[in-house]
Amino acid sequence: MKNKKLYFATFILDILLILLLTVSGWNVFASIFLVEILMWLVRLIWISPPLLLFILRRLGHMIPIILSVVAIGFFLIQLAPGDIFSMMAMNPDIKQETLERFRRAFGLDKPWYVQFFKYIWNALHGDFGYSELFKAPVFTLVSQRAMNTLLLAILSFILAWGFSIPAGIICATNQYKWKDQLLSFFAFAGMSLPNFFLAFLVIYFVSVTGNWLPIGGMYSINIDEMNAIGRFFDLVKHLIIPVSVLAVAVTAQLTRIMRANMLEILGQQYVTTARSKGLHERVVVYRHALRNAINPMITIFGFQLGSLLGGAALVETVLAWPGLGKLILAALLAQDLYLVVGSLIYGVAFLVIGNLVADILLAIVDPRVRLS
8 A cells, every 4th residue: 555655656746856857947848758768667666667778778778879970980080171160260359278178178179089078068957068059058949949859759659650550551451452552552652752852742732722731930029929829839830831741751651561570460360260260350450460560560669760850850950840859960060069969869768768668668568578
């Protein structure tokens, strides 16, 4: 009974922590996201201790991966000629001594491996560097932009999975019929169209049909004049185009994968046996075949998240969405070292967490998978 009281107390602690972070200046979405991850890890103490140990081990594996990516990032940026202060050298009003002093202040006069270890040491103390491009701390910049990109990614995944699973089932159960041909045509078209080109097409279509949707940005200009409900619906309207564009490629890939998986499973002997017992075709498809057909899709969940973040960079630039992808592009073009590395850390963390979520979902969906 005592454990049950502690378990239910975590839900009260949820609200208190979210309020505390929000009052401290954190973004509401970021506060909810981080607090829920932390508290569900705590709840796993009562729900499934083996699963908790599995997650903690995988989170421990993130450390060497992130360190390796940061080291590679430092090394590759050093291969490029110049740095963020090189553009200032073209200004005759700025003396060379001033530029050298700036480089010493930012540690850019040291070899890349010295900068790497100094960065890691500072990061362990909560200092992720300062962006000379945006004149702001890297942690603040990347955290805000990462939450905007994560919002796009989550909604795109929900839309893509919600459409591709039934579409793949329809294709498989109507093989070579007009439904299969039609959905397959749209799937191949979605896979062949680059995201940024599709974004341009959607912008053109909306523009010539009366601008019935916002074609850029995250909020309207008059957002400060709106109440909470107005801001919410304004955000929803601005989300429609980027979410739809990002979801197209993911939906197309998942539809083809789901179709192939369902065709393979429907040809298995146990499915034939189920049909021979007189079970309804709907029961055979949704109860016996679907669960096994969806497993391969779950395994590629994490990799799709990584590709989605990569594709989001150009889409965010085209649609002026203030996300992480657009921030990385700006940082790379300006050679803003600490901003690039900070963005890389978030990107790798998303990829690893995506694969972790895929492993957990696979263990839940497939009873043959056990966590030791």
